[in-house]
Structures are given as C-alpha cells and as structure tokens.
C-alpha cells in the first residue's frame with residue numbers, strides 16, 4: 001500500500017563531470033511499494049541519477065533523503081552500505097567463488113540461524129529452493145538474475161535501485177522474470193527505482209514514469225498519462241512513431257487539412273504542430289465520386305496515395321503520400337490491410353488522441369478534442 005511518506009526524496013539534484021552538467025535540478029520521490037522508472041535515451045543521465053540515489057556518486061548540488069534522513073548533499077554523501085538500498089545491475093555481479101546460499105547471505109547481519117532462515121525464505125520466493133549449493137556458473141542467466149534479486153532483497157532494503165537489470169536476459173525469459181520480480185518487490189513493500197531506455201519495459205513495470213532528456217525530468221506520471229498526454233513532440237515520439245502536421249495560428253485556431261484545431265493562448269502567426277500516432281489514424285477507400293464527411297471523432301479526412309504497406313503480425317502499417325503537401329503520414333490499422341502502391345485512400349485521425357504543440361516552446365497547449373466541428 002502506498003503511503004504519503006516518501007522512502008527516497010531527491011531534491012533539485014545536479015551532477016557535473018569536468019564542468020559539464022549531466023543531471024540538472026532533478027526532483028523525484030519514491031513511495032513504499034511503488035515502482036518508478038527513469039526512462040530516457042542513452043546518455044540523458046539516468047544512471048548518474050541512480051548512482052546518486054545509491055551513494056556511488058555524490059551530488060554537485062541538491063539533496064538526497066532516505067526515510068526523512070539526509071544521506072547526501074553537495075558537501076557529503078553516505079556510502080551505499082550505510083544507506084538502506086539494494087542494488088541490481090545488468091551484470092548480476094554474483095560472487096563466482098560463493099555458492100548461491102552464501103551469495104544471498106553475503107550482506108546479511110544476525111545469527112547464523114537467522115541468516116539461514118532468510119536465505120531459505122528468499123530462495124523459496126524466487127523459486128530456487130533447491131539451488132543453495134550450486135555455484136553461479138552452473139546457473140542460467142534467468143536463474144542468476146533471481147539469485148541477484150534474492151541477494152539484493154536479503155537485508156530488507158527500503159529502496160531497490162535497478163539499472164537495466166533485465167537487459168541481459170533472453171526475450172522469452174524476460175517477461176516472466178520481470179513480472180515475478182515485480183510481484184516480490186511489491187510483496188516486500190520496497191520502493192523501486194528502475195532505470196531503462198525501453199519504453200515498453202517502463203510501461204509494463206512502472207507505477208510512475210519519470211521521462212528524462214538532457215539531464216532533466218521532462219514529465220512524470222502514470223504510464224497511461226505519459227503515453228496519452230505527452231508534454232511535447234519528443235515525449236510523444238519516444239514511445240512510438242508519430243505523424244506531425246504543421247499549421248499557423250489564426251484567430252486562436254489553426255486550420256489544417258484535417259480540420260480546425262483550437263490553439264488558445266497563441267498569437268496569430270505562431271507555428272504549431274499537430275502530433276498524432278499512426279495507431280490513432282483511420283483509413284478509408286477514396287470514392288472520388290462520393291464526398292468525404294467530417295465527423296466529431298475523426299475530423300476531416302485528407303486524401304493521399306499509398307507508397308508502402310507492410311504486414312506486422314496482427315496489424316498493418318500503411319504509408320501515404322498526402323495530396324495536400326506531399327508529406328508522408330503513417331497509419332497502423334488492425335488486421336491484414338495491404339493496399340497496392342498507388343491506391344488512393346483517405347486518412348483521418350482520432351482527434352481526442354491528437355496533440356497540439358507550439359513549435360518554439362514545444363509545450364502542450366490544448367486538447368484538440370475541444371475543437372469545434374468543421
């Protein structure tokens with residue numbers, strides 16, 4: 001269950017390397033039992049942030065608190081072993097000369113029998129009850145990952161910090177191990193900070209996603225919010241291909257081949273982008289003799305010609321060259337739809353899934369669902 005007291009509280013954290021700021025003014029809190037994913041492209045500062053939470057690095061500015069206690073600021077940083085944190089990285093880093101039971105017991109304090117009981121409990125939890133006397137080299141990648149999880153959980157850390165812990169695993173294993181790992185972390189009430197550059201992994205695992213770019217968090221929210229209400233075009237494009245249609249504001253609205261979009265608060269002449277995902281497009285055959293009618297849900301359809309169609313399993317990707325300006329737009333439609341190159345089609349978009357951003361500041365200004373009927 002989530003409570004109001006944060007387990008980990010990072011406030012206005014920054015980190016410089018050789019005078020270059022790689023994490024900037026970053027604030028983030030983690031609650032017990034909550035999984036937060038730091039998601040972003042390579043080099044955006046995810047691992048540096050995680051290392052500051054762990055105590056492997058100290059911040060150049062800002063503070064880190066764990067359970068209300070200051071563990072780091074610009075002048076000091078408690079080392080990892082003095083913080084209640086568990087660490088898991090891509091290479092499981094098991095001790096090769098210790099058997100599984102001794103690997104799990106490594107960081108444990110207490111009497112021999114207490115340690116043995118905790119090791120037994122954890123090996124049972126990760127489904128490796130009979131593996132205590134095996135050595136790491138005798139285990140598969142998935143089994144090693146489970147031992148690493150048991151070892152990290154053994155001292156009952158308040159916080160689990162995980163840096164791409166599943167990326168070394170075979171695809172077939174990964175989903176099952178991810179789900180089971182999450183179940184165990186939730187059962188333990190551990191607050192989790194998971195670093196990943198894979199949107200699918202973040203969407204699947206996170207209660208909360210912190211989307212990073214250039215050392216900053218650009219958006220924090222539940223996976224659905226981050227996906228459905230991106231703050232800008234780059235945030236939208238991090239999760240899937242996007243289509244972008246340009247327009248110019250006139251009288252607080254912007255006219256496009258897909259109809260009018262409200263753009264309140266923007267001055268006449270401002271450039272805007274209408275951004276929408278291929279999954280939110282609809283295709284219809286172009287019956288040239290029959291006019292295409294706008295609808296509230298899909299706005300005005302625009303004409304285009306098929307330049308490519310690809311089958312992708314349970315859906316098809318169709319690319320169109322648009323009649324109005326020769327731009328390329330993509331539509332993903334369910335099932336098998338493979339129109340030949342040159343087929344005229346009309347494309348419309350789900351207006352409640354389209355986003356309007358001013359080109360200069362790239363921040364979200366409105367939901368075009370409010371757009372009046374054309």
Ligand SMILES: Nc1ncnc2c1ncn2[C@@H]1O[C@H](COP(=O)(O)OP(=O)(O)OP(=O)(O)O)[C@@H](O)[C@H]1O
Pocket residue numbers: 017018022040041042043044045046047048049197
């Ligand atoms: N010890 C260091 N010394 C100098 N620069 C560093 C150091 N560690 C990281 N950096 C730089 O800081 C920036 C952020 O690196 P970081 O590893 O935090 O990014 P990341 O988002 O985790 O990337 P990836 O997904 O590729 O691991 C990068 O430009 C990196 O080169």
